[in-house]
Amino acid sequence: xxxxxxxxxxEVRGNFYPLALSRPLWGLRCGFTSLGEKLIVRVGxxxxxxxxxxxxxxxxxxxxxxxxxxxxxxxxxxxLIVDPRVKADSFDVAANGPxxxxxxEKGSVLYARVAxxxxxxxxxxxxxxxxxxxxxxxxNVRSALPxxxxxxxxxxxxxxxxxxxxxxxxRNGIEGTVEQPTAIRGSxxxxxxxxxxxxxxxxxxxxxxxxxxxxxxxxxxxxSRIEGPCYIGKRSVLLGAKCRKGNSIGPFCRIGGEVEESxxxxxxxxxxxxxxxxxxxxxxxxxxxxxANSDLKNDYSTVSVMLDGRRPIDTGxxxxxxxxxxxxxxxIGTLLNTGSYVGAMALIMATGKPLPKFIPSFAWxxxxxxxxxxxxxxLYETAKMAMERxxxxxxxxEQAMWNAVxxxxxxxxxxxxxxxxxxxxxx
Amino acid sequence: xxxxxxxxxxxxARILKLDPGxxxxxxxxxxxxxxxxxxxxxxxxxxEEEFGIEMDEDAALSVETVDKAVEFIAEVCxxxxxxxx
Numbered sequence: 366x367x368x369x370x371x372x373x374x375x376e377v378r379g380n381f382y383p384l385a386l387s388r389p390l391w392g393l394r395c396g397f398t399s400l401g402e403k404l405i406v407r408v409g410x411x412x413x414x415x416x417x418x419x420x421x422x423x424x425x426x427x428x429x430x431x432x433x434x435x436x437x438x439x440x441x442x443x444x445l446i447v448d449p450r451v452k453a454d455s456f457d458v459a460a461n462g463p464x465x466x467x468x469x470e471k472g473s474v475l476y477a478r479v480a481x482x483x484x485x486x487x488x489x490x491x492x493x494x495x496x497x498x499x500x501x502x503x504x505n506v507r508s509a510l511p512x513x514x515x516x517x518x519x520x521x522x523x524x525x526x527x528x529x530x531x532x533x534x535x536r537n538g539i540e541g542t543v544e545q546p547t548a549i550r551g552s553x554x555x556x557x558x559x560x561x562x563x564x565x566x567x568x569x570x571x572x573x574x575x576x577x578x579x580x581x582x583x584x585x586x587x588x589s590r591i592e593g594p595c596y597i598g599k600r601s602v603l604l605g606a607k608c609r610k611g612n613s614i615g616p617f618c619r620i621g622g623e624v625e626e627s628x629x630x631x632x633x634x635x636x637x638x639x640x641x642x643x644x645x646x647x648x649x650x651x652x653x654x655x656x657a658n659s660d661l662k663n664d665y666s667t668v669s670v671m672l673d674g675r676r677p678i679d680t681g682x683x684x685x686x687x688x689x690x691x692x693x694x695x696x697i698g699t700l701l702n703t704g705s706y707v708g709a710m711a712l713i714m715a716t717g718k719p720l721p722k723f724i725p726s727f728a729w730x731x732x733x734x735x736x737x738x739x740x741x742x743x744l745y746e747t748a749k750m751a752m753e754r755x756x757x758x759x760x761x762x763e764q765a766m767w768n769a770v771x772x773x774x775x776x777x778x779x780x781x782x783x784x785x786x787x788x789x790x791x792x
Numbered sequence: 793x794x795x796x797x798x799x800x801x802x803x804x805a806r807i808l809k810l811d812p813g814x815x816x817x818x819x820x821x822x823x824x825x826x827x828x829x830x831x832x833x834x835x836x837x838x839x840e841e842e843f844g845i846e847m848d849e850d851a852a853l854s855v856e857t858v859d860k861a862v863e864f865i866a867e868v869c870x871x872x873x874x875x876x877x
Contacts, residue, residue, distance in 0.1 A: 714830070729833065736833050740849025786841055789834060 366460050367438060368410035369446040370401055371492060372417050377450070381516045382672055383690030383726060384630065384647050386709045386770050389417045389425065391449035394613055394628050395519040396526030397534065397578065397596045403453035408445060408460050414438035416492045420769035423762040439489040446477040446496070450512040454529065458510075466500050467508030474500055475508045515678070517670065517685050520645050523628055524575065524611035527594035531555070531576035541579070555593060559583075574610055598631060615648075617755055625660075627686065632755055644686035647709065649751050651694045658701035659719070660686035668704040674723040674777040680704065690726060692748045708778075709770060710744045725778035727771050734785030735778070741771055796843075796869075796876055797862045803838045804858065807831055817859040825858075839865060845872050 372378065372389045381390055391401030405413055414432040417425050426433040445460050458467065458476055464483045467476045477499045479487070487498045513519060537554045541562030549556055551572035558564065561582035568589050570577050575594030579585065583597045588605040591597070595608060598616040607623040614620055615631030622635060625642040629635070633646050637654035644658055661684055662668060668685040669677035687701045690709030699715040701707070708726030716733045724730055729738020745767070749759035794802070797817065805812040808825050821827040827835065836852045839845075839861070845868050855861045869876045 731830050731833055736837055737849055738833050739829075739853055742850045782837075786837060789837060790841065 366410065367412040367414060367442045367444050368405060368408050368460075369414050369416065369438060369444055370404065370449050371446050371496070372415075373448060373450060375418070378418070379672060380514060383688060383693075383706060383708045384516055384645055386726060386774070387421065387424075387647070387691045387766065389415065389421070389449065390513075391415075393516070393519055394615060394630055395523055396613060397530040400449050400453065400513070400519075404447055404449065404451070404456065407453040407456050408447070410445070410460070412442065420773075421766045424760070424766040427760060427762055434492075436490050436492065439487075439492070439495055440484060441481070443481045444477070444479040444484075446474075446479070446499075448473070448475050448512070450514075451475055452511045452513065455511050464499075464503040466503050466505050467510065468500070468505055469508060469510075469512070475510050475512065477503070479503065515670075515672075515680070516645055516688055517643075517680050517682065520626065520628055520643050520685070521682055523613055524594045524626060527578070527596050527611070527613060528575055530596070531557070531578055531594070534578065536578075537576075551593070565589075580616075598629075604636060609642075626684070630691075632752075632757070642686045643684045644689065646687075646689045647691035647693065649692045649748060650689055651751070652689075653695045653697040653699060653715075655697055656695045656699040656701070656715075658687040658705065659703040660684050662703050670704040671706055671723040674706075674725060674781065692744070692751070694747070708774060710741070710748070710767065712738060712744065712747075723777075723781075725781050726774040728778055728781060734788050735781035736785055737782060741767075793877075796866050797858070799842055800839065800858060800862050800865065803842050804835065807834050807838055815858060817857070817862070819858050820856050821858070821861075822856070843869055843874060843876065845869055845874055 370391050378385050393400050416434055422434040432438050464480045465478045466474055469475050474496055486502050488494045536557045539558045540560045541558040543564040544566045546566055547564055547568045549570045555572035555576040556570055557578045559581040562579050564585045565587045567587040568585050570591050572593045577591050577593040577595045579597045580599045582600045584602045586604045589603040591608045592610040596613045598614050600616055601614050601618040604621040606620045609625035611626030612624050613628045615629050617632045618629045619634045619636050622638040623640045627641050627644040629646045630648045632648045633650040635641055635652040639655045639657045641658055642660035665683055667683055668680050670680055671677050685704045687705040689707040692709055693707045693711045695713045696715045699713050700719045702719045702722050705722050707724045710727045711724045713730045727741055728735045752759050801812045801815045804815055808827055819825050832853055840847055843865055847868055855864050
């Protein structure tokens with residue numbers, strides 16, 4: 366059996382922007398791991414292939430080490446094709462069995478199990494045609510599998526997911542170095558400190574309200590406080606951080622200040638003081654000192670987010686912080702409003718006032734307005750430099766993907782630039 | 793009708809808060825007129841508005857002096873079919 370993760374159409378992927386601009390939906394993180402890793406484990410698949418939007422195929426292929434947008438995977442074996450929005454913990458479809466296409470209430474395909482014997486009935490040269498034909502020719506069933514709907518769903522579910530992932534990992538105890546005095550509150554069964562971790566003196570690990578998992582080679586500096594549920598990724602460093610409950614910190618992050626119920630994808634820095642709450646931060650982000658986000662409105666009403674710069678979407682939650690795309694950078698003292706969207710590659714020079722709730726991708730936010738700034742070439746130079754500092758390479762295929770993202774996001778950015786020009790002229 | 797140079801000087805004076813008469817063709821935006829990086833961004837934006845053109849940011853921001861800006865803008869206007877005469 367071969368598991369195929371098939372990314373959603375653009376109109377659905379937009380619900381997961383700005384994080385999904387540069388990765389397939391299964392690359393998003395919740396708890397310890399990505400949605401894709403959870404689905405692979407759940408299904409128990411060893412043979413896995415991917416179909417992603419064309420514009421990111423080359424860049425993703427360079428990272429994936431598995432077939433990407435390769436139609437030949439549609440032949441030769443039983444297939445289980447899954448929409449990555451399906452929540453892995455609830456995925457109860459048997460990997461093997463007769464052909465069956467599971468549809469949600471809107472008729473969208475959540476999964477397609479295709480027996481090898483039925484492959485001859487379907488066109489195997491194009492994944493879109495393949496799925497359409499599978500839906501038309503194979504038995505359909507109504508599926509009530511729960512799905513992720515919006516990017517903030519992952520943030521809101523993160524604490525619970527960490528607890529579930531900790532239980533599933535089945536590890537506890539101290540395999541790294543814990544220098545004394547360090548205080549561990551709660552049950553030591555709810556703490557795992559992996560090999561290579563160094564916990565400096567004067568650190569508090571509080572597992573009283575949930576488990577704490579510190580992954581390999583992480584380093585926890587003095588005066589950090591880590592409240593569970595919490596996951597600290599490989600080689601990440603906490604610098605006297607107040608790490609409140611519900612955080613998933615991906616690999617190679619540097620975290621200071623106060624962080625609560627947030628997801629950091631990885632390779633990002635929030636080195637200094639400032640509050641980050643109920644936020645999702647992409648890769649290669651740098652949050653300048655005293656960058657702070659609101660995650661709760663003064664009137665405690667539910668938070669709205671603008672994913673397209675125009676239409677506010679009520680999240681239904683009173684707590685939603687910022688959604689920050691890959692390679693975004695904020696200056697010192699940046700104030701992010703409740704439910705802010707900061708596009709990928711956006712560069713923010715703070716004004717001292719809370720920012721608009723929607724900053725488009727590749728925008729240079731300067732003097733209170735969105736501008737073209739120094740252009741995307743300069744942003745690429747900075748991205749390249751940031752990656753090289755972590756021994757990662759900025760590649761041509763990656764740049765091609767970002768060029769496509771630049772074009773895709775141009776309408777929203779150009780509209781914001783026009784508004785900025787009007788404001789500039791009125792000064 | 794004002795020349796390109798007069799219009800460039802007028803925009804520059806407004807953004808950098810200078811008297812247009814103080815601005816000479818050979819002046820460097822940064823060294824002589826004191827433009828900071830943020831103001832350079834504003835200058836490019838306002839030149840685009842003034843002339844109704846779109847400029848490549850990298851190329852525009854590499855222009856150092858007023859007379860080079862005039863040449864650059866004249867060329868962009870020509871390429872984009874904008875009548876400035």
